[in-house]
Amino acid sequence: MALVEAILSVDSKEEVQSLERAVEEVREAARAKQLVIGYRPSGTPVLKQRFLDKLRHTLNDIQQDEYISLQSFEQRAADW
Numbered sequence: 017m018a019l020v021e022a023i024l025s026v027d028s029k030e031e032v033q034s035l036e037r038a039v040e041e042v043r044e045a046a047r048a049k050q051l052v053i054g055y056r057p058s059g060t061p062v063l064k065q066r067f068l069d070k071l072r073h074t075l076n077d078i079q080q081d082e083y084i085s086l087q088s089f090e091q092r093a094a095d096w
Contacts, residue, residue, distance in 0.1 A: 026032055051064040077083055084092075 023035065026035060045065075048068070049063065049065040052061040053064045053067060054062040056062060
């Protein structure tokens, strides 16, 4: 009810456009959660939202210097 009241009180064009953008973002987020963007070799689907979540996590790890370079990995693997 509070949401409906808040929407009804909007009177400027900019506020209406802002609300429309917000609604569209919510719709896109809901659609993205179920959008299949590919398949793994095992045949299981890759969902867009999960892919983006993992990408964000990986980028955060890189920014926090929490990664290993290929060269370092190869050196470690040589000792196995």
